[in-house]
Amino acid sequence: MSIGLNKNMNVLDSPSHLISILTSSMDKISKTDDNNTIIKIITTMLMEFSDSDTVDIYSFDQAKQALSCKSCDQTLSMIDPKGIIGQAFLSKKSFYCNHVVSEKHYEASIDNPDNLKIKSLMVVPIVDHDSLMGMICIYKSIRNNKPYREKDLDLISSINTFMVKIIQILTLGKNMNRVINISNVSKHLSEIEQDNEQVDKDHIALQLANTVHDIRTPANSLYGFLELIGENLEDGRLKGFIDNAKESAKLINALTDSILDQAKGSYTNKGIKLSKIHSIKFFSQVANSFSANMYDKKIDYLVSIDPSIPKEIKTDSLKLERILTNLIGNAYKFTPKGKEIYFKVKYNKDDSSLKISIADQGIGIEPNRQKDIFEAFEQAEGDTADKYGGSGLGLSISATYIKELGGKLKLKSEIDKGSKFYFSLPIEVANDEPAFESFKDIDKYITIQTDNASCKNIAIIKEYLTKLGMPEEKIIISKDLDDKTTHLICYQHKFSLDTLMTIQKRGIKFLILEEVLFSLIKDSNASKFNIASLNTYYGDLIHSTIFSGKKKRVLLADDDKINISLLRSILETEHVELFSARDGAEALDMLKSALVNDTPFDIIYIDEYMPSMVGSDVIRGYRAYEKSNGASPVFAISITGDPKLNDDEKILYDLFIKKPFNTEAVRKATKVNMV
DSSP states (O other): OOEEOOOOOOGGGOHHHHHHHHHHHHHHHTTOOOHHHHHHHHHHHHHHHHTOSEEEEEEEETTTTEEEESSSSOEEEOSSOOHHHHHHHHHTOOEEESSGGGOTTOOHHHHOTTOOOEEEEEEEEEEETTEEEEEEEEEEETTOOOOOOHHHHHHHHTTHHHHHHHHHHHHHGGGSOOOOOOHHHHHHHHHHHHHHHHOOGGGHHHHHHHHHHHOOSOHHHHHHHHHHHHHTOOOHHHHHHHHHHHHHHHHHHHHHHHHHHHHTTOOOOOOOOOEEEEHHHHHHHHHHTTHHHHHHTTOEEEEEEOTTSEEEEEEOHHHHHHHHHHHHHHHHHHSOTTOEEEEEEEEETTTTEEEEEEEEOSOOOOHHHHTTTTSTTOOOOTHHHHHHOOOSHHHHHHHHHHHHTTOOOEEEEETTTEEEEEEEEEOEEEEEEESSOOOSOOOOOEEEEOSOTTOHHHHHHHHHHHHTTOOGGGEEEESSOOTTOSEEEEEGGGOOHHHHHHHHHHTOEEEEEESSTTTTTTOTTGGGSEEEETTSOOHHHHHHHHOOSOOEEEEEEOSOHHHHHHHHHHHTTSSEEEEEESSHHHHHHHHHHHHHTTOOOSEEEEOSOOSSSOHHHHHHHHHHHHHHHTOOOOEEEEOOOOTTOOHHHHTTOSEEOOSSOOHHHHHHHTTSOOO
16 A cells, blocks of 8 residues: 655745755664665655655566565556556656646556546656666645646656665665765755745746747647657658657747746746757757748758767757757848858867857848847847847847856847857767768769759768768769769759669669759659758768668567657667567568568567567567578567566577666667677
8 A cells, every 4th residue: 555644745845854854864764674664764755855645666676577566565567568657667757747537648557556536646767877776656636736847856856866775775675785875965955945045036027938938839739730640641751840840849848837837936947957869860850840931931041960979968958959949040030031041060079069050141230239139138129120020038048048058159240141149068978979970981972963063052061971081072063973973962953864764774872952842752753762851951861872881770560659769769879770560460561571672671679569460479470481581580679578478489589678678778789790
């Protein structure tokens, strides 16, 4: 039975009191060997921390793939994770919801095993170096009128290290040292208290206005429609734009949460919240979210992202996204039809910093106003303000956030010639591999075919190729297809049936640069090749066209969309082609078809429990098919985590990766030596 505490507490407003509770709890734990006493101390503490009514503490048994409740006799199988707790388990991310029964993923048997009368739920995974140790589930009853907020998650998450130690103590018992260092936790709680003290109620209106500035449209229904559209699209580029739009909707959701907190007078300056991001994906999604508008306004939109940028970096992604959205949005607003905007991200390895600039050919800013332009509510006045609208908050928000992230927003501008906003940010490198591997084979000749050799996109393409190791003399800009050409980047206006016949005859690798957005989607001749739209980021497509190394083809087979999404997010920075199947029969058909078409899959990540055919039957069937066709065996990775697989089933697989997924284990699996 879960332990409950019926108190009307409001200790969240007093972090110094929380420090006192934490310290007192640690002192009590250090003096007892009794697990029941320890559990009671911790559950009481967590309920006070979160002003909640019930707490369940689970430890994770890797061998059994189950969460075992330390405060009750409940065991939750995570072999096939379900519910809100299942989501938190798979992603190792915290969740909260204030209307539990109406949540899309709610499963009463998992999320409310004691059948309590609950209204709100907060789930916080306990993680030690990317390994799941356990889970905290905290509930508010239908009688508790105070909803959970982001700050509640922050608070519970701040004691993660402490909770890791508690799980170890409960698991190892007397063999575990009970001395716990809570200095870092105390420091964090003190910072929360300082933030609370620094909030000036006279400035709440300004903070509220800053958030309102970023609100564009109701995001919940928008995201839902985008998800439905994306699931029914075949074209990869359209799917990419849908993904960009979904990211924008998610940003709006985050900002909406912020405005609601502020409206209730609970806003606090949370400082910097570092998170790991895939650098190319992050910057390209922000850039491409403006592509359709730029095209519609006939703005020449240039995007350059340094291919040597580390694959993964740590930064405050929400603040950085707001900075870039504001600056690119301002450039779009103040740049007339037919002019140019250039968004550039450059990596400086010497000091681990990013140099970011947004340059436009817009109306410019008068010299005497440039020193004040970053102040809140400052913008051009008179006819300009009437024509372009806006409150001038975007630059103020951006300047503030850039300062918090360790940089300074700078400006160069001339009236009627345009403006350049630029800044440098220190970053923490999470994965120091470059986003794109340099070309190993430079025995190739690349033709950029166009009638307009002065086009600025060409300079970006050349810079990109030379940075990846291509000698400049092997990059040819021509109206015609040079005889030495091995790889062709062809502008749409030069694409023809003659070009198509030539590249097919000579085996030339080919990329089309689409000049009229989405105009080549229905062109059956063009659709056979890589297509990159101008006014977007297309460095990834250039790299895949020119790079000689073979991409491993990876099939993800699972009926759970969350699992597929997680695997995709882990593997998207690797040099692989990703495909997915939602049931066993589809997976087997895809494996066989790929082999028949001489494009066999190198790796398959497959779950055991899927509709139509279980995973082991899929692998067994394909192993027989491989043998009869004399093919090299696919590297099969089981992701079911089921300890009940028998020996005959286990022998079918080359590797086992249990849930929740360990990022490094999944990535290393793509680098295995194929038999």
